[in-house]
Amino acid sequence: MxxxxxxxxxxxxxxxxxxxxxxxxxxxxxxxxxxxxxxxxxxxxxxxxxxxxxxxxxxxxxxxxxxxxxxxxxxxxxxxxxxxxxxxxxxxxxxxxxxxxxxxxxxxxxxxxxxxxxxxxxxxxxxxxxxxxxxxxxxxxxxxxxxxxxxxxxxxxxxxVDTPQHNLNGYYLAIVKPQVAVSTADAFKNIAPKRPLKCCRDIVRQPIGTWKEQLTNDFEQTVFAVYPQLADIKRSLYAQGALYAQMSGSGSSIFGLFNQAPNEIEKLFSDAFVFVTKL
CATH class of the missing domain: 3.30.230.10 (Ribosomal Protein S5; domain 2)
Known part of the structure; x- marks a missing residue:
């Protein structure tokens, strides 16, 4: 089986x-x-x-x-x-x-x-x-x-959570994972816990166009400081037309959500693991 x-x-x-x-x-x-x-x-x-x-x-x-x-x-x-x-x-x-x-x-x-x-x-x-x-x-x-x-x-x-399914249907997802491994323990070391102004559960019910300014990953600040290439990937995904981009979990993958198939992603990140699919 x-x-x-x-x-x-x-x-x-x-x-x-x-x-x-x-x-x-x-x-x-x-x-x-x-x-x-x-x-x-x-x-x-x-x-x-x-x-x-x-x-x-x-x-x-x-x-x-x-x-x-x-x-x-x-x-x-x-x-x-x-x-x-x-x-x-x-x-x-x-x-x-x-x-x-x-x-x-x-x-x-x-x-x-x-x-x-x-x-x-x-x-x-x-x-x-x-x-x-x-x-x-x-x-x-x-x-x-x-x-x-x-x-x-x-x-x-x-x-x-029933609304993200409807929000993401038909969008394209690109995941980029460079040759970087982030330890979860290390990612937690410099975290200062705090409640966000708005809960992620509520933000994902909104149109994806609003996520960039409101939907955050607290690990990005500490992890990007150690691995600036991850911040570069996130910026590159936005430059390629991503509606929203974020590090997943404590890293080191960065994903982007797109309206149209991001055909240049694999060429752009030829030295990284890249996965692209339609949701």
């Missing part, structure tokens, strides 16, 4: 408070986009000599580190504590760039939970799957349904 974990972009991202547990409360609108990985699960033969219950193979984009520490394996092990799940072979083909603010790892974990639930008829239900996913990462819960959502708390408290 195979599934295709999708990426996300953030429409606005505001760090509103520092929590007692050391984390931060935020407000953002998660929006799914059709840039995907591929995740396949097959039963492991009972005689196959494996020391692990989830035998993971990763191809495509290189991911450093022990594969058993990948969120796909962690998702399997999390469910295996509470459910009887057979040993499996999992193949993850990575296309979503890492450390890009696109949620690729979180999506892989959530889609693994969904895949195991469907394949082995666990009948967990979306609400319970979201609770499992939230244990693996702050934005993992969003990917259980992967529908536009207003997120608060650490990103795990979700509420439906």
């Amino acid at each position: 195979i599934t295709f974990p999708c990426a996300k972009i953030n429409l606005g991202l505001n760090i509103v408070a520092k929590r007692e547990d050391g984390f931060h409360d935020l407000e953002t609108v998660f929006y799914p986009v059709p840039l995907t990985d591929a995740l396949e699960v097959k039963l492991m033969d009972e005689h196959f000599p494996s020391e692990v219950a989830c035998d993971l193979k990763i191809t495509g984009n290189t991911i450093d580190g022990d594969e058993q520490q990948n969120l796909v394996c962690k998702a399997y092990n999390l469910l295996a504590r509470d459910f009887s799940i057979p040993r499996i072979h999992a193949h993850l083909y990575k296309r979503i760039p890492s450390q890009a603010g696109l949620g690729g790892g979180s999506s892989d974990a959530a889609f693994m939970i969904r895949l195991l639930d469907e394949r082995f008829r666990l009948n967990i239900g979306n609400a319970e799957m979201e609770r499992y996913a939230a244990q693996l990462g702050a934005d993992c819960a969003f990917f259980i349904t992967a529908e536009p959502s207003f997120a608060t708390g650490k990103g795990e408290i979700l509420a439906p």
Whole structure:
């Protein structure tokens, strides 16, 4: 059985408070986009000599580190504590760039939970799957349904957002991810939490033409100071006719929304990962 974990972009991202547990409360609108990985699960033969219950193979984009520490394996092990799940072979083909603010790892974990639930008829239900996913990462819960959502708390408290879908239908999305990796921990270091004048949930209900002056990502100020090339990409997207451009998450991807297909983007950023699609 195979599934295709999708990426996300953030429409606005505001760090509103520092929590007692050391984390931060935020407000953002998660929006799914059709840039995907591929995740396949097959039963492991009972005689196959494996020391692990989830035998993971990763191809495509290189991911450093022990594969058993990948969120796909962690998702399997999390469910295996509470459910009887057979040993499996999992193949993850990575296309979503890492450390890009696109949620690729979180999506892989959530889609693994969904895949195991469907394949082995666990009948967990979306609400319970979201609770499992939230244990693996702050934005993992969003990917259980992967529908536009207003997120608060650490990103795990979700509420439906129905208007961005209508706002973005028919627009073109361009994502540019240069050869820069931004650590989320580093991005948080110099953040000064504050509430915005207007909540991103309300701004995205407005016409996109109003977003440039009102819809902000609090990480841009600190991240752009360290990586000025990201600010240059954002300016270039506006120069190419973007109606709105922003860094996604804590970086390092910059996305732009366009009325017409931005045909020069791939040529302009030939040394970067570029993804263009119609929404």
